[in-house]
Amino acid sequence: MRGLASGPFSKWRDHRVAEPDIILEGRNLTKMYGGVEALDHVTFQLPRHEVVALLGDNGAGKSTLIKILSGAITPSSGEIFVEGRKVELTSTRDAKDLGIETVYQSLALVDCLSIEKNIYLGKEIVRKYLGVEVLQNRAMKKGALDFLRGVGIRIDDPNRAVEELSGGQRQAVAISKGAYWTDKILILDEPTAALGVRETGRILSMIQQLKDKGLSIILITHNIEHAFLVADRFFILRVGEKVGERKKGETSPDEIVSMITGAVKAAMDGRAAADAE
Amino acid sequence: MSDAAVPARRRNFVIRFFTIREIGALIPLIVIFILSALSNSAFITIPNLLDMLRATSYVFIVAVGMTFILSGRGLDLSVGSQVGMTGVVLGALMIWWRIPTGFAIPLALLAGAAAGAVNGFFITVLRIPPFIATLATYYSYRGILSGITKGTPITPMPADFKFLGQGFFLGIAYVIWFIVILFVVATFVLRKTKYGRYTLAMGGNPQSTRLAGINIDRLSFSLYVMMGVLCAIAGIFFTSRFTSAQPTTGVGMELQVIAACIIGGVSLFGGVGSIAGTLIGSLFLVVLNNGMIMAHISGYWQQAVIGAIIIIAVVIDLARKGDLTKKE
Numbered sequence: 246m247r248g249l250a251s252g253p254f255s256k257w258r259d260h261r262v263a264e265p266d267i268i269l270e271g272r273n274l275t276k277m278y279g280g281v282e283a284l285d286h287v288t289f290q291l292p293r294h295e296v297v298a299l300l301g302d303n304g305a306g307k308s309t310l311i312k313i314l315s316g317a318i319t320p321s322s323g324e325i326f327v328e329g330r331k332v333e334l335t336s337t338r339d340a341k342d343l344g345i346e347t348v349y350q351s352l353a354l355v356d357c358l359s360i361e362k363n364i365y366l367g368k369e370i371v372r373k374y375l376g377v378e379v380l381q382n383r384a385m386k387k388g389a390l391d392f393l394r395g396v397g398i399r400i401d402d403p404n405r406a407v408e409e410l411s412g413g414q415r416q417a418v419a420i421s422k423g424a425y426w427t428d429k430i431l432i433l434d435e436p437t438a439a440l441g442v443r444e445t446g447r448i449l450s451m452i453q454q455l456k457d458k459g460l461s462i463i464l465i466t467h468n469i470e471h472a473f474l475v476a477d478r479f480f481i482l483r484v485g486e487k488v489g490e491r492k493k494g495e496t497s498p499d500e501i502v503s504m505i506t507g508a509v510k511a512a513m514d515g516r517a518a519a520d521a522e
Numbered sequence: 523m524s525d526a527a528v529p530a531r532r533r534n535f536v537i538r539f540f541t542i543r544e545i546g547a548l549i550p551l552i553v554i555f556i557l558s559a560l561s562n563s564a565f566i567t568i569p570n571l572l573d574m575l576r577a578t579s580y581v582f583i584v585a586v587g588m589t590f591i592l593s594g595r596g597l598d599l600s601v602g603s604q605v606g607m608t609g610v611v612l613g614a615l616m617i618w619w620r621i622p623t624g625f626a627i628p629l630a631l632l633a634g635a636a637a638g639a640v641n642g643f644f645i646t647v648l649r650i651p652p653f654i655a656t657l658a659t660y661y662s663y664r665g666i667l668s669g670i671t672k673g674t675p676i677t678p679m680p681a682d683f684k685f686l687g688q689g690f691f692l693g694i695a696y697v698i699w700f701i702v703i704l705f706v707v708a709t710f711v712l713r714k715t716k717y718g719r720y721t722l723a724m725g726g727n728p729q730s731t732r733l734a735g736i737n738i739d740r741l742s743f744s745l746y747v748m749m750g751v752l753c754a755i756a757g758i759f760f761t762s763r764f765t766s767a768q769p770t771t772g773v774g775m776e777l778q779v780i781a782a783c784i785i786g787g788v789s790l791f792g793g794v795g796s797i798a799g800t801l802i803g804s805l806f807l808v809v810l811n812n813g814m815i816m817a818h819i820s821g822y823w824q825q826a827v828i829g830a831i832i833i834i835a836v837v838i839d840l841a842r843k844g845d846l847t848k849k850e
């Protein structure tokens with residue numbers, strides 16, 4: 246089994262100084278499916294109050310990594326730390342209890358329900374009358390709309406089912422469904438996929454506002470431009486291994502693309518070959 | 523409030539009125555009601571109106587359960603057989619085994635719950651699609667009751683059992699009082715409790731609902747049990763009304779009940795439904811029947827009208843969702 250130091254991508258190994266305040270860390274995470282390593286000794290750190298963009302091509306291991314960090318699957322080996330404490334995430338419930346909320350874009354919403362019914366689904370506000378729990382729809386509506394307004398999303402008609410909202414509004418509601426319930430860690434899976442330019446802008450500014458409110462965010466995306474707009478840091482995976490990690494000020498989109506595709510290595514190999522001639 | 527705000531509010535109210543799902547069924551109901559009233563003055567007398575309500579009640583009781591089931595993206599085709607079986611259970615208990623009415627009624631309810639639980643087991647544990655599972659029990663339950671009765675009615679029911687179906691309170695049949703209470707309770711449960719909310723959510727998107735931490739299998743199972751109990755209640759009232767357990771009781775009822783739900787705006791695709799709509803749908807079927815008889819129109823035409831109304835109701839539903847104009 247290859248470790249980080251001996252892996253083919255070891256040249257991008259991180260030389261960063263130790264971060265003092267890491268809110269979420271996965272250390273040496275490995276996940277085997279049958280004999281295949283979907284994730285190979287990956288160490289991932291999420292600094293507090295930062296947005297880390299998790300980048301990589303299809304099959305790079307992004308979703309395996311976030312599934313481990315959100316408790317949906319357990320790693321074959323490796324450890325997870327939340328705020329410096331070692332934790333066991335055996336279910337998404339465990340993760341939620343520790344303040345880790347995950348938004349899977351395609352599965353987030355129940356289309357026929359309205360905004361507040363979606364955001365509060367499974368955690369409704371109730372009051373007991375004669376021992377019977379009664380839903381407090383008005384309080385939930387107020388809570389949901391106040392939250393959305395707080396992150397810069399305006400909804401004209403809050404009574405509509407979310408299927409009638411625009412793509413951007415739907416995405417905002419989906420993100421709120423996770424963000425509303427945590428003040429710590431939010432994992433967003435492709436929040437800007439399939440959105441128009443303007444709507445993407447709104448969602449990115451919402452992510453910025455959530456960060457300003459104090460959340461630490463992992464952003465999974467294919468879009469490097471979007472990652473550069475909101476992320477403080479980039480974490481790149483390729484075929485199950487960590488390729489490297491960069492701070493925004495210290496890298497360029499070109500370098501990130503090369504890290505994702507492996508083009509840098511190929512180009513350098515090419516140059517070396519040319520030099521030798 | 524400023525003067526300018528008033529017309530906007532009013533317009534909003536008008537738009538809201540026409541986007542209420544139940545309107546699609548309420549307007550045809552009112553039209554048929556008025557036509558019937560015009561064609562025969564006896565239609566709009568109190569006794570006839572109460573008769574229609576009473577006739578509505580059996581379908582409505584079962585349709586309440588069906589509203590929950592359909593809203594949760596399920597289906598129960600066995601309801602008619604379950605209603606029929608309740609009569610046989612009552613007959614066997616009270617007439618064959620001489621069990622007192624006070625015990626027989628709870629036992630019949632229990633038997634209903636068990637019949638529903640069998641459906642729930644097939645669907646949530648064995649993962650048989652609801653259509654197939656309840657098609658099977660539709661035949662099985664009917665077969666069991668026919669086998670037990672050998673095709674002949676069990677009769678007569680004891681005198682102290684008749685009051686339920688034949689008694690009156692303040693001049694109104696018990697069963698009508700019951701559906702009033704059922705209407706209020708079911709509306710409350712569907713709109714104001716977690717149970718109702720989760721049922722609608724499950725119908726809208728089962729995966730998201732499960733991800734929200736809701737045990738959808740248990741919820742689904744409980745819906746079929748509740749359906750069984752409601753079928754038993756309908757069966758008890760029906761058997762009491764006619765003081766005999768007929769082997770043919772409830773034949774064809776499942777389609778009537780589903781029609782009542784669909785006309786009332788319950789979506790067959792899950793996630794949407796209201797008890798008020800279902801009541802309107804149930805009333806529609808009975809008023810149409812009664813009105814056409816009173817207008818001396820052949821009963822054969824009724825089914826054609828029901829079919830047309832179902833199509834209209836579904837088209838309105840699809841148009842509202844925008845599915846009609848959507849291109850694949």
